[in-house]
Amino acid sequence: MTIEILMPALSPTMEEGTLAKWLVKEGDTVSSGDLLAEIETDKATMEFEAVDEGVMGKILVSEGTEGVKVNAPIAVLLEDGETADDIKTGDAAAAAAPAEAPAEKVAPEGGSDEAGAPSGKSPSKPTAAPSTEKAPAAPVTSSGDRVFASPLARRIAADKGLDLTQLKGSGPHGRIVKADVEAAEAAPAAEAKPAATDAPAAAAAAPKGQSAEQVIKLYEGRDYEEVKLDGMRKTIASRLGEAWATIPHFYLRRDIDLDALLKFRADINKQLEPRGVKLSVNDFIIKACALALQSIPDANAVWAGDRILKMKASDVAVAVSIDGGLITPVLKDAEMKSLSALSSEMKDLATRARDRKLAPQEYQGGSFAISNLGMFGIDNFDAVINPPHGAILAVGAGVKKPVVGKDGELAVATVMSVTLSVDHRVIDGALGAELLAAIKDNLENPMVMLA
Numbered sequence: 001m002t003i004e005i006l007m008p009a010l011s012p013t014m015e016e017g018t019l020a021k022w023l024v025k026e027g028d029t030v031s032s033g034d035l036l037a038e039i040e041t042d043k044a045t046m047e048f049e050a051v052d053e054g055v056m057g058k059i060l061v062s063e064g065t066e067g068v069k070v071n072a073p074i075a076v077l078l079e080d081g082e083t084a085d086d087i088k089t090g091d092a093a094a095a096a097a098p099a100e101a102p103a104e105k106v107a108p109e110g111g112s113d114e115a116g117a118p119s120g121k122s123p124s125k126p127t128a129a130p131s132t133e134k135a136p137a138a139p140v141t142s143s144g145d146r147v148f149a150s151p152l153a154r155r156i157a158a159d160k161g162l163d164l165t166q167l168k169g170s171g172p173h174g175r176i177v178k179a180d181v182e183a184a185e186a187a188p189a190a191e192a193k194p195a196a197t198d199a200p201a202a203a204a205a206a207p208k209g210q211s212a213e214q215v216i217k218l219y220e221g222r223d224y225e226e227v228k229l230d231g232m233r234k235t236i237a238s239r240l241g242e243a244w245a246t247i248p249h250f251y252l253r254r255d256i257d258l259d260a261l262l263k264f265r266a267d268i269n270k271q272l273e274p275r276g277v278k279l280s281v282n283d284f285i286i287k288a289c290a291l292a293l294q295s296i297p298d299a300n301a302v303w304a305g306d307r308i309l310k311m312k313a314s315d316v317a318v319a320v321s322i323d324g325g326l327i328t329p330v331l332k333d334a335e336m337k338s339l340s341a342l343s344s345e346m347k348d349l350a351t352r353a354r355d356r357k358l359a360p361q362e363y364q365g366g367s368f369a370i371s372n373l374g375m376f377g378i379d380n381f382d383a384v385i386n387p388p389h390g391a392i393l394a395v396g397a398g399v400k401k402p403v404v405g406k407d408g409e410l411a412v413a414t415v416m417s418v419t420l421s422v423d424h425r426v427i428d429g430a431l432g433a434e435l436l437a438a439i440k441d442n443l444e445n446p447m448v449m450l451a
Helices: 082-095 151-160 178-186 190-191 200-204 212-218 233-245 261-274 281-293 339-354 429-444 445-449
Strands: 003-006 016-022 035-040 043-051 056-058 063-067 073-077 249-259 300-304 308-310 314-320 321-324 323-327 366-370 391-404 410-423
Touching: 003 339, 035 056, 073 410, 151 178, 233 323, 249 321, 249 429, 249 445, 261 281, 261 339, 261 410, 261 445, 281 314, 281 339, 281 429, 281 445, 308 314, 321 339, 410 429
Parallel strands: 314 366, 366 391
Antiparallel strands: 003 073, 016 035, 016 063, 035 043, 056 073, 249 410, 300 308, 321 323, 391 410
16 A cells, blocks of 8 residues: 655644655655655744655655645655556545545654754664565554554564554554654653643634735725735734733733843953853843742743643743744753853854754743843833743843932933733732742842852
């Protein structure tokens, strides 16, 4: 039976993508782990790997095709003894109307979260010749239903003595893939854990706006340019629309005196100059937030639909503006890293984000986010929470302002206005106030961040 290669879901929010480039051609022999194509998702350009062996029989979607739906057939792989004639008689119809049983479909191992690799970074390929060993026959449950699994997953399960009927697949239509088998081997108890939902079920009931036709009718006779939404803009609209409609936001505001930090930054940058390191104010903000989440651990949390997840590490996401939208790469374990390490990592993530070369695991997760518009001259603003985060800090510009000192005397200070947007389901008012006070204390006393 020929194997359909499906459009993979390379990120949790991906619904469709652009087939940017084929890395194989019809007639090429393909082994598990070989790169097949470059796919443009809503967040990045990713490389897509094969999980089965065979010969590329027919390419169904040409390079440059936009709007290819996830799980739509994009090519057909021939197994041993099959020819192109088999595609004409069987798989052409399947490409037009995919069969209900997805037993032999190829999808990226690991399901929809972390499949593939960023463009420009090829995963290691197998060096051995393609295996001619046949995968074990597909198992059946006690009720006689067939368990759908990739040939590679079946072989690994057979080698390890695992029962596929006891595993839950993360591939298209519940298909068991390599990552499911490896996860079961590494942590069998993990299957018992209830899955946390990323978005509230109430999102389905969110009110919808006017249709495109209704809006266009309002502007009949007026000149305008119609801008097509790309995948990233669609995702931003969907997720932030959902966030605004379903997350009970509240806002906490503080002014922060930056003079001590600016002096400390100038001194430390002079010492770091021989190493080619230059710390930004944003680097200090990241560190301050990471340490504050550790000192107020109840605020280091995310909303998971029917529960709250309290995180141990401070994984801080930072909004980065890119062409056509924004993305929030995550600095993991930020509380453990030095200011220079955070600065270097942030520069690397921002550069690759603008090139759309981040891997999914580099922009997923985190419990807290920072959005800094101070460099654009914005004094203050309110940011929308990026679910499932519990809060986001909106950072304005440092501006010279008159202040009343502790001695009652009027003076001039560099003041930065910040606003903490908080998900009231996760963090209550007093807890949010404690978190913001800890952030302020860290920034106004920067020496403590080195302790």
